[in-house]
Amino acid sequence: MPELITRPRRALIVVDVQNDYDGGNLPIEYPPFSETVKHVGQAMDIATAHGIPVVVIRMNLPETAKVFAKGTHGAELHPEVASRPHDHLIGKTQPSAFTGTDLELWLRQRQIDTVTVVGYMTHNCDLSTVIHAMHMGFAVELLDDATGAVPYSNAAGSATAEEIHRVSLVIMQARFAAVLSTADWGAHVAGGTLPHRDTLYESNLRARRVA
Structure with missing residues (x-):
């Protein structure tokens, strides 16, 4: 179980860093893509x-899709990622990087117990991957300055990219992942340590005390 890990065996999962997020058909608004994608590159370098x-x-x-359509520039990996080495490349069609892919098997074969997630979007593919990994028994980390969000408006209401990003991070830290910056993650990597992940109870208790 993740709670028993004393010296983590990590893998960095770089999720969907593709050109459509960089001013394309689904532009990341908060934090700005130009800032967060640099941190993705830094995380890859640290790893x-x-x-x-x-x-x-x-x-x-598919070629008919509104975003990430096969054969389009928007579907290609962003140069910040494409220019760096990687150990495994996975194509997916669902939000979670584990669904319909060999990711879990690949990680288990290498005795990985901790996954660090970067990429896009905070509230969609990252959140799905984080929750999926936690349910599989991995310890999970999310780098909050190496991801970003877009605004939404639908039948349930509206929310800004900043609101979606911030609330998603709070939710993940409370149960599913340790949320931290790329710089802080680098320090944990160098020290062979795991960052703190909160609990539902403690997160709620703090909120009630503040209120």
Whole structure:
């Protein structure tokens, strides 16, 4: 179980860092893509320097899709990721990087117990991958400055990209993942340590005390 891990065996999961997010058909608004994608690159560099395997995930959708359509520039990996080495490349069609892919098997074969998630979007493919990994028994980390969100408006209401990003991070930290910056993650990698992940109870207790 993740709680018993004393010295983590990590893999970095780089989720859907594709051109459609960079001013394309689904532009990341908060934090700005130009800032967060640099942190994705930094995380990949840290992982490579410390012998942590890097798995790059790419959303593959049909030619008729509105985003990430096969054969389009928007579906291609962003240069920040494409220019760096990786250990495994996975195509997916669902939000979670585990659904319909060999990701779990690949990680188990390498005795990975901790996955670090970066990429896009905070509230969709990252959230899905984080929750999926936690249910599989992995310890999970999410780098909050290496991901981002878009605004939504639908039958349930509206929310800004900043609201969606912030609330998604709070939810993940409360139960599903340790949420931290790329710089702080680098320090944990260097020290061979795991960052703190909260509990539902403690997160709620703090909120009630503040209220």
